[in-house]
Amino acid sequence: MKIKKKIIKNYFVQQFLALITALYIKLVRITSLLIVKNIKSPQYYWKDNKPFILAFWHSQLMMISYCWKSNTKINILASGHSDGRFGAIVGQYFKLNNIPTSSNEKSISLKPIFTLLKNSNYIGITPDGPRGPKQKVSDGIIKISKATQVPIIPVGFSSSKFKTLKSWDSFLITKPFSKCVFVWGESITIPKNCTENELEEYKNKLEMALNICIEKAQIEINA
Numbered sequence: 001m002k003i004k005k006k007i008i009k010n011y012f013v014q015q016f017l018a019l020i021t022a023l024y025i026k027l028v029r030i031t032s033l034l035i036v037k038n039i040k041s042p043q044y045y046w047k048d049n050k051p052f053i054l055a056f057w058h059s060q061l062m063m064i065s066y067c068w069k070s071n072t073k074i075n076i077l078a079s080g081h082s083d084g085r086f087g088a089i090v091g092q093y094f095k096l097n098n099i100p101t102s103s104n105e106k107s108i109s110l111k112p113i114f115t116l117l118k119n120s121n122y123i124g125i126t127p128d129g130p131r132g133p134k135q136k137v138s139d140g141i142i143k144i145s146k147a148t149q150v151p152i153i154p155v156g157f158s159s160s161k162f163k164t165l166k167s168w169d170s171f172l173i174t175k176p177f178s179k180c181v182f183v184w185g186e187s188i189t190i191p192k193n194c195t196e197n198e199l200e201e202y203k204n205k206l207e208m209a210l211n212i213c214i215e216k217a218q219i220e221i222n223a
Contacts, residue, residue: 025094032176036069042070052187054123054152055154056124056157058126063157063174076088096124110147142206151187153188154188154210157172158217183220
């Protein structure tokens with residue numbers, strides 16, 4: 001098992017696997033019907049070059065670049081462990097910038113995130129990543145939004161043909177020749193002076209908004 005892990009973590013092996021993964025994702029996009037709903041929600045910010053934080057569940061990372069319709073790149077917060085590093089390599093094929101962090105969540109530095117948002121850049125965060133629990137919003141995204149006064153916009157995804165991996169997040173692998181739907185939610189702004197109890201309420205609000213976006217995407221799939 002240790003030998004297998006060493007092989008997978010090898011730089012050249014990771015580069016090769018990332019290329020294969022990127023080609024597969026591109027194949028899915030080329031052969032599938034892609035629908036993006038409620039695009040006006042992020043367009044308001046894209047048009048005026050105003051920053052926002054994109055929120056999506058970790059399981060829906062595979063196709064996330066195709067919801068992005070701005071020429072300005074999005075910066076995805078990536079964990080420092082091997083999965084995060086591999087995702088960063090794949091992201092390069094889709095013009096996604098990655099913000100690397102330490103694999104120890106307690107040592108994550110928020111300074112690069114604050115700098116990007118201050119300079120009107122866009123940040124993408126999986127609020128249940130990198131380790132879960134799945135589809136449960138952690139404190140991080142809420143506190144970042146509160147401190148920077150940059151709103152959060154949720155997005156949900158669904159596809160007609162997919163496989164779910166037996167991973168902590170039940171990672172979604174979309175298959176070729178699918179009907180794929182993204183649904184954007186409305187922006188959520190965290191007040192600067194909100195209390196700890198109110199922060200919990202906003203965590204629940206974001207969690208609900210993300211799941212509603214997914215439900216709407218699933219309805220569109222079956223329409």
